[in-house]
Amino acid sequence: MRYINVCLALAAAVLAVFASTGKFAFPPKHLFTGLLRFAAFTAESDTVLMTDDTSDHNVLQRRKKKPDRKVHNICDDFPPDVPPPNTNTTTYLCVDSHGCCNFTTVQSAVDAVGNYSSNRTVIWINSGFYYEKVIVAKTKPNITFQGQGYMSTAIAWNDTAASANGTFNSGSVQVFATNFIAQNISFMNVAPIPKPGAMDAQAVAVRVSGDEAAFWGCGFFGAQDTLHDDKGRHYFKECFIQGSIDFIFGNGRSLYENCQLISMANPVPLGKRSVDGSVTAQGRVTKDENTGFSFVNCSIGGSGRIWLGRAWRPYSRAVFAFTNMSDIIAPEGWNNFNDPTREQTVFYGEYNCTGSGANMTMRAPFGRRLNDTDVSPFLNTSFIDGDVWLQPLTS
Numbered sequence: 315m316r317y318i319n320v321c322l323a324l325a326a327a328v329l330a331v332f333a334s335t336g337k338f339a340f341p342p343k344h345l346f347t348g349l350l351r352f353a354a355f356t357a358e359s360d361t362v363l364m365t366d367d368t369s370d371h372n373v374l375q376r377r378k379k380k381p382d383r384k385v386h387n388i389c390d391d392f393p394p395d396v397p398p399p400n401t402n403t404t405t406y407l408c409v410d411s412h413g414c415c416n417f418t419t420v421q422s423a424v425d426a427v428g429n430y431s432s433n434r435t436v437i438w439i440n441s442g443f444y445y446e447k448v449i450v451a452k453t454k455p456n457i458t459f460q461g462q463g464y465m466s467t468a469i470a471w472n473d474t475a476a477s478a479n480g481t482f483n484s485g486s487v488q489v490f491a492t493n494f495i496a497q498n499i500s501f502m503n504v505a506p507i508p509k510p511g512a513m514d515a516q517a518v519a520v521r522v523s524g525d526e527a528a529f530w531g532c533g534f535f536g537a538q539d540t541l542h543d544d545k546g547r548h549y550f551k552e553c554f555i556q557g558s559i560d561f562i563f564g565n566g567r568s569l570y571e572n573c574q575l576i577s578m579a580n581p582v583p584l585g586k587r588s589v590d591g592s593v594t595a596q597g598r599v600t601k602d603e604n605t606g607f608s609f610v611n612c613s614i615g616g617s618g619r620i621w622l623g624r625a626w627r628p629y630s631r632a633v634f635a636f637t638n639m640s641d642i643i644a645p646e647g648w649n650n651f652n653d654p655t656r657e658q659t660v661f662y663g664e665y666n667c668t669g670s671g672a673n674m675t676m677r678a679p680f681g682r683r684l685n686d687t688d689v690s691p692f693l694n695t696s697f698i699d700g701d702v703w704l705q706p707l708t709s
């Protein structure tokens with residue numbers, strides 16, 4: 315029964331997260347519906363399958379009310395061809411929260427991967443909600459997390475800067491290994507949304523600290539500091555990224571293609587000019603570092619009034635190209651993090667963006683309108699040396 319309660323409590327926690335954002339439309343709601351269904355399914359199945367816990371009156375009553383109910387094995391629907399057979403260069407491990415294959419937690423599968431294996435290990439993760447903190451240590455390169463869709467497969471935890479001894483340790487999933495890949499899975503931090511002015515409430519969904527990481531069709535759900543793009547070269551394609559303040563932050567060198575960036579900052583009352591969020595807080599410290607975030611063909615929507623970026627570190631670098639921006643973007647676009655000297659050193663650029671938020675008439679003077687020459691290093695995977703390491707999507 316404890317397991318059921320955990321699932322329901324989690325679904326409730328996730329509901330709280332999404333409900334408090336008000337008119338949050340498409341993906342979270344669906345993800346959330348999936349989670350609720352998952353929790354309900356778990357509860358029902360356990361009710362039927364439970365035979366040893368006769369002390370639980372609720373269960374007995376429910377059993378009596380539905381005497382004709384067919385008792386079926388929860389694993390009957392498990393796909394027969396999973397996991398695929400290992401090949402010479404790829405090992406497959408399988409995770410299912412109901413125990414229908416070898417591992418019930420993602421971390422236990424990661425732990426079973428050989429140290430410093432030069433072959434790839436694909437961890438196939440069945441639909442479901444995995445409430446656990448997952449660490450992919452430096453000793454585990456070449457791991458793939460293969461989910462069943464970012465709205466049906468999620469790893470979530472609820473640490474905050476306060477509970478984890480710092481924002482950097484709060485990530486629900488933390489990747490320190492090289493050559494990490496994730497496909498069709500979500501990363502969530504379901505800690506309560508911080509009240510305005512709250513201290514140490516930052517709650518990271520994923521921290522990516524390994525070089526050469528790729529995320530395809532993934533979801534990132536949180537509020538403040540959702541995606542810690544910490545260090546190394548990273549690729550994000552067709553991802554859904556939700557947050558409020560600095561929701562993509564860190565000192566990585568990353569290309570984001572065709573991603574949806576969704577703000578859940580509080581709506582700003584009509585007539586007020588305040589800004590209550592930022593898409594990025596890129597952390598380039600010196601001019602010699604080749605780091606920065608490039609967004610190509612993305613879209614920005616959601617609620618609140620937010621900046622495209624703020625200068626978390628002096629040489630902060632971010633570029634938005636061919637990106638559609640809704641009117642939630644503050645007219646000035648960019649922010650110096652209360653340090654005017656940073657206006658001389660940041661690199662903030664926009665190129666061929668569309669939508670009412672992309673109107674550059676009122677932009678801060680240190681936000682640049684890039685020309686074809688300026689923008690060309692940022693437009694494709696050469697920005698992250700993709701030709702050296704980025705593999706085409708496998709399925």
Ligand SMILES: *[C@@H]1O[C@H](CO)[C@@H](O)[C@H](O)[C@H]1NC(C)=O
Pocket residue numbers: 401402403428430431432433
């Ligand atoms: C990797 O695959 C090769 C080729 O099959 C095999 O010889 C080697 O033992 C594998 N290495 C590991 C660490 O599993």
Ligand SMILES: *[C@@H]1O[C@H](CO)[C@@H](O)[C@H](O)[C@H]1NC(C)=O
Pocket residue numbers: 402
């Ligand atoms: C896999 O390894 C076996 C035995 O080492 C070898 O016979 C086979 O040709 C290899 N297959 C591939 C696809 O490399």
Ligand SMILES: *[C@@H]1O[C@H](CO)[C@@H](O)[C@H](O)[C@H]1NC(C)=O
Pocket residue numbers: 396397407408414415416
């Ligand atoms: C579970 O592990 C065993 C032993 O490694 C392996 O033979 C089997 O194929 C695995 N089954 C699944 C469903 O992963």
Ligand SMILES: *[C@@H]1O[C@H](CO)[C@@H](O)[C@H](O)[C@H]1NC(C)=O
Pocket residue numbers: 425426427428429453
């Ligand atoms: C990896 O190394 C650690 C310690 O260095 C050890 O505890 C662990 O058992 C190793 N894992 C595997 C799968 O070999």
Ligand SMILES: *[C@@H]1O[C@H](CO)[C@@H](O)[C@H](O)[C@H]1NC(C)=O
Pocket residue numbers: 431432433434455456492493
């Ligand atoms: C495994 O990781 C090493 C170190 O990052 C890398 O050189 C190698 O190409 C990777 N192998 C595969 C199969 O991805």
Ligand SMILES: *[C@@H]1O[C@H](CO)[C@@H](O)[C@H](O)[C@H]1NC(C)=O
Pocket residue numbers: 323472473474477505506
């Ligand atoms: C995380 O959730 C658990 C269970 O609801 C709760 O006991 C714990 O206090 C939460 N942690 C934080 C940091 O909110």
Ligand SMILES: *[C@@H]1O[C@H](CO)[C@@H](O)[C@H](O)[C@H]1NC(C)=O
Pocket residue numbers: 479480
């Ligand atoms: C918390 O982090 C600080 C550095 O940020 C470190 O000095 C301290 O030892 C950490 N405390 C614990 C309990 O890990």
Ligand SMILES: *[C@@H]1O[C@H](CO)[C@@H](O)[C@H](O)[C@H]1NC(C)=O
Pocket residue numbers: 572573611
């Ligand atoms: C831009 O993104 C949209 C939405 O993800 C996609 O349908 C379209 O194909 C992308 N265009 C290019 C040139 O990649």
Ligand SMILES: *[C@@H]1O[C@H](CO)[C@@H](O)[C@H](O)[C@H]1NC(C)=O
Pocket residue numbers: 665666684685
């Ligand atoms: C992008 O905008 C520039 C003007 O800033 C224009 O010259 C160029 O043709 C545009 N390029 C594309 C591919 O739309």
Ligand SMILES: *[C@@H]1O[C@H](CO)[C@@H](O)[C@H](O)[C@H]1NC(C)=O
Pocket residue numbers: 673674675676
């Ligand atoms: C851009 O903003 C300026 C000033 O707010 C306004 O005058 C102009 O009409 C806007 N341009 C477009 C294309 O909306």
Ligand SMILES: *[C@@H]1O[C@H](CO)[C@@H](O)[C@H](O)[C@H]1NC(C)=O
Pocket residue numbers: 685686687688
């Ligand atoms: C593009 O802008 C840069 C300054 O940002 C300038 O040096 C360069 O001449 C411009 N190139 C073109 C083709 O306009």
Ligand SMILES: *[C@@H]1O[C@H](CO)[C@@H](O)[C@H](O)[C@H]1NC(C)=O
Pocket residue numbers: 461462463497498531707708709
């Ligand atoms: C991911 O999901 C999309 C949409 O459901 C599907 O088209 C694609 O094949 C999946 N890719 C992988 C690698 O799982």
